[in-house]
Amino acid sequence: MSEAASQAAAQAAVRVEPAPTLDNALAVGPVGRLDPRAKLVVVFAYSLLMALAYSPLMAALGVLLGLGLVAWARLGWKVFLSRLVAVNLFTAFLWLFLPWQLSLGQGAWDLSLAYNPDGLSLALLVTLKANAIFLALLALLGSSPVNDIFHALAHLKVPSKLVTMFLLFYRYLHVMRQEYQRLRQAMQVRGFQPGSNLHTYKTYAQLTGILLVRSLDRSERVYQAMLCRGFGGTFWLLDHFSWRRADTGFCLVSGLVLLVLALLQWSGISWN
Amino acid sequence: MELIRLEGVSFAYSGRPPVFQGMDFALSEGQRLGILGPNGAGKSTLFQICLGLLHPQQGRIYAKGGLCQGEKDFRALRRELGYLFQDPDDQLFCLTVAEDVAFGPLNLGKGRQEVQRLVEGTLNSLGLGDYGHRLTYQLSGGEKRLISLATVLAMQPKALLLDEPSTGLDSERAAVMERVLDESNLSWAMVSHDLGLLERTCHNIVRLEGGLLKDLP
Numbered sequence: 363m364s365e366a367a368s369q370a371a372a373q374a375a376v377r378v379e380p381a382p383t384l385d386n387a388l389a390v391g392p393v394g395r396l397d398p399r400a401k402l403v404v405v406f407a408y409s410l411l412m413a414l415a416y417s418p419l420m421a422a423l424g425v426l427l428g429l430g431l432v433a434w435a436r437l438g439w440k441v442f443l444s445r446l447v448a449v450n451l452f453t454a455f456l457w458l459f460l461p462w463q464l465s466l467g468q469g470a471w472d473l474s475l476a477y478n479p480d481g482l483s484l485a486l487l488v489t490l491k492a493n494a495i496f497l498a499l500l501a502l503l504g505s506s507p508v509n510d511i512f513h514a515l516a517h518l519k520v521p522s523k524l525v526t527m528f529l530l531f532y533r534y535l536h537v538m539r540q541e542y543q544r545l546r547q548a549m550q551v552r553g554f555q556p557g558s559n560l561h562t563y564k565t566y567a568q569l570t571g572i573l574l575v576r577s578l579d580r581s582e583r584v585y586q587a588m589l590c591r592g593f594g595g596t597f598w599l600l601d602h603f604s605w606r607r608a609d610t611g612f613c614l615v616s617g618l619v620l621l622v623l624a625l626l627q628w629s630g631i632s633w634n
Numbered sequence: 635m636e637l638i639r640l641e642g643v644s645f646a647y648s649g650r651p652p653v654f655q656g657m658d659f660a661l662s663e664g665q666r667l668g669i670l671g672p673n674g675a676g677k678s679t680l681f682q683i684c685l686g687l688l689h690p691q692q693g694r695i696y697a698k699g700g701l702c703q704g705e706k707d708f709r710a711l712r713r714e715l716g717y718l719f720q721d722p723d724d725q726l727f728c729l730t731v732a733e734d735v736a737f738g739p740l741n742l743g744k745g746r747q748e749v750q751r752l753v754e755g756t757l758n759s760l761g762l763g764d765y766g767h768r769l770t771y772q773l774s775g776g777e778k779r780l781i782s783l784a785t786v787l788a789m790q791p792k793a794l795l796l797d798e799p800s801t802g803l804d805s806e807r808a809a810v811m812e813r814v815l816d817e818s819n820l821s822w823a824m825v826s827h828d829l830g831l832l833e834r835t836c837h838n839i840v841r842l843e844g845g846l847l848k849d850l851p
Contacts, residue, residue: 508729509729509730509769512729529728529729530727532729533727533728533729533770533771534727536771537723537771580723580724583719583721583724584724584727586682586687586719586724587717587719587724587725587727588727588737589685589687589712590685590687590712590716590717591712591737591738591741591785591786591789592709592712592713592738592741592742592789593737593741594741596740596741598733598736598737598740598741599733600730600732600733600736
């Protein structure tokens with residue numbers, strides 16, 4: 363190796379920033395260090411239990427548990443609140459529509475809107491359940507890098523086609539976002555201002571169309587690149603998980619809590 | 635020894651004028667060929683035909699003297715000819731750098747330990763030793779380009795098909811790439827607009843024009 367060249371290589375190496383390990387994860391706390399496989403299993407069981415819960419008290423317990431997990435994961439208030447608002451924009455519609463009942467009379471236009479208290483309690487139940495699941499997902503899955511979650515899915519024997527699809531989807535989501543931003547900028551520098559008019563709708567339709575066409579082209583090139591490197595159907599993953607005692611403990615405690623919740627729900631104790 | 639030869643190849647994308655009509659091309663071991671040509675001259679198309687990614691309407695493709703007829707023949711050929719894509723975002727489809735570099739060697743059936751050594755060795759040779767755990771979508775354009783080269787080199791090919799390899803590289807990284815290529819015992823065909831790059835890295839240069847390869851005037 364010539365001296366100048368090795369210096370160039372050394373300089374190129376020096377400019378490297380330290381490799382961030384949790385760069386697309388939000389958490390720094392103990393939850394972030396848990397094995398993603400343990401977190402996936404627990405969050406799956408928890409979501410199932412919450413989805414099946416039918417009493418508001420049970421769902422409220424779930425929300426409390428979820429809040430505890432979020433606090434334990436130390437995600438930061440800003441992220442937590444912004445996502446909480448996003449989820450509850452959807453549940454707000456339930457509160458808007460569910461408490462009203464439309465009743466049909468004799469005539470074709472004989473409609474009346476009546477207040478329905480059952481709808482209100484249903485809206486409450488769904489809101490609590492949705493938030494309980496969302497909080498647990500945020501605390502447990504949001505605290506691991508996305509790629510680790512995908513790897514954990516593969517290790518948990520989720521079909522490899524599905525995992526490959528997730529991996530490629532996440533990889534190219536970023537490329538598509540960049541492409542979208544470039545197109546938006548190209549529109550902006552030519553004076554495009556979105557409004558409620560046909561021109562805007564047409565432009566957005568074209569933008570969407572171009573993104574679709576480009577994605578199709580790209581998918582062909584990516585497949586070619588995979589073929590060039592001998593792709594034969596296997597999407598390889600490199601192992602880098604290590605199960606620790608804390609993970610076993612986490613699974614045991616979570617299992618116990620879930621069992622107690624399930625017993626409370628289905629043991630016939632009256633909640634009313 | 636001749637690695638690849640195209641004979642009388644004609645190719646057209648559907649509904650467009652032909653890119654090649656009766657074109658010949660060959661690359662032998664030990665050869666370092668530069669191909670200069672304007673945009674849209676069919677430089678990338680040429681490489682894609684060589685590797686069986688596009689199929690010509692006419693003409694034959696020979697790998698090491700044997701006629702390539704189906705996907706199976708091209709699979710074998712792709713082990714020997716590494717293709718560096720023009721857009722690194724096409725080439726880097728894994729989430730982490732180490733996985734991407736390991737993808738090819740694992741497909742070739744190498745053992746995990748050997749693959750790990752290959753990945754580390756290849757990244758080190760490009761001055762990217764500590765990039766293994768980086769996420770591919772967070773790299774800069776130049777970094778992506780060098781990692782793309784690493785993914786190709788890790789398959790230990792005999793020759794490379796390089797499609798505009800210096801695009802997006804700053805002068806330092808371009809120097810690293812030129813050094814690594816120069817110190818290797820690889821043969822290659824390199825496509826570029828950059829005559830200076832071709833003159834520094836290639837033994838002879840041809841021009842792709844009007845669907846034919848011609849000697850430089």
